[in-house]
């Protein structure tokens with residue numbers, strides 16, 4: 397019998413990546429799954445050999461009737477917090493929850509409080525933290541290859557909470573997870589735009605100032621072409637990261653120099669790699685292996701631990717908050733609800749083009 401009994405919550409696209417990651421990790425066995433849609437849970441159950449009596453339509457039914465160690469939360473963003481909190485209350489050892497961690501800072505903090513109370517290890521699926529180009533970039537930046545970072549540029553698309561969370565979390569990772577001191581943002585929402593059942597902006601941007609003074613310009617859904625990214629400028633050099641390649645320029649490089657990265661993905665020894673895998677599948681087995689190492693006390697922290705993702709949520713919410721209060725936002729952010737939701741509900745962001753549409757999970761009768 398496997399050492400760790402796994403439950404999968406939400407049987408859609410990314411759940412398959414998680415499931416394959418567990419299949420490729422020693423000592424884990426997927427024993428049950430849950431989805432609010434019967435068709436989805438049955439399809440997943442058949443694909444991954446989960447008996448019919450271990451397929452559920454409600455995550456609490458699954459938590460009550462199965463003795464589980466770890467769950468993967470692969471549902472739409474709005475349910476990440478309540479499901480993770482329920483798993484903590486059920487005393488699970490670990491939760492691998494998809495990004496974004498939560499849709500408000502209050503929810504992210506509630507997840508961390510529940511984890512603290514139960515001793516559950518929470519990891520958020522910002523798998524870019526395992527990509528070797530990012531690991532190498534972080535190593536170079538922290539060893540002073542470009543001096544003190546002064547400016548970073550990054551762009552993203554399809555929603556701040558969706559891909560923007562990867563972009564912001566990735567920049568924080570390569571800079572060594574600095575604390576943000578203040579954020580100034582601009583947000584536009586003229587259409588009734590949703591993404592996986594969460595209301596989102598048409599476009600936005602943020603200027604984030606980290607401790608030490610590093611400025612980070614973050615664009616989301618602004619007109620193309622945006623800055624290639626991330627690009628990082630420092631007092632003694634510059635760096636560009638494009639996919640799996642890093643280009644460095646400093647006094648020793650004689651112009652831009654490509655930094656060779658031997659392994660496309662950093663992986664622990666107990667991970668069996670899938671053939672032909674690519675993002676986001678590439679890093680998932682490593683996320684799981686590192687979660688298990690964390691649970692077993694072999695490492696003190698997980699690079700995707702909830703506390704890091706919580707700080708990323710705080711920055712995203714501060715971008716929204718800056719528009720709400722018409723000022724720069726000095727962190728820590730005090731507004732616990734989503735400032736975007738507060739503005740929409742309060743009538744501060746009226747849509748000029750009616751018609752609700754979801755860019756990832758279309759509503760029935762959606763026009764777009």
Ligand SMILES: NC(=O)c1ccc[n+]([C@@H]2O[C@H](COP(=O)([O-])OP(=O)(O)OC[C@H]3O[C@@H](n4cnc5c(N)ncnc54)[C@H](O)[C@@H]3O)[C@@H](O)[C@H]2O)c1
Pocket residue numbers: 405406407408409410411430431432433436455470471472473475494495496521522523558592676757
């Ligand atoms: N890390 C990454 O790069 C990455 C990539 C893709 C998706 N994601 C994240 O994974 C999550 C899921 O995305 P997806 O593309 O797999 O979506 P999806 O629509 O393909 O699948 C989500 C599934 O969750 C189910 N679901 C929704 N609410 C539920 C609930 N309360 N309980 C049980 N099941 C529920 C839906 O019925 C659906 O089958 C999102 O939050 C997304 O941001 C992350």
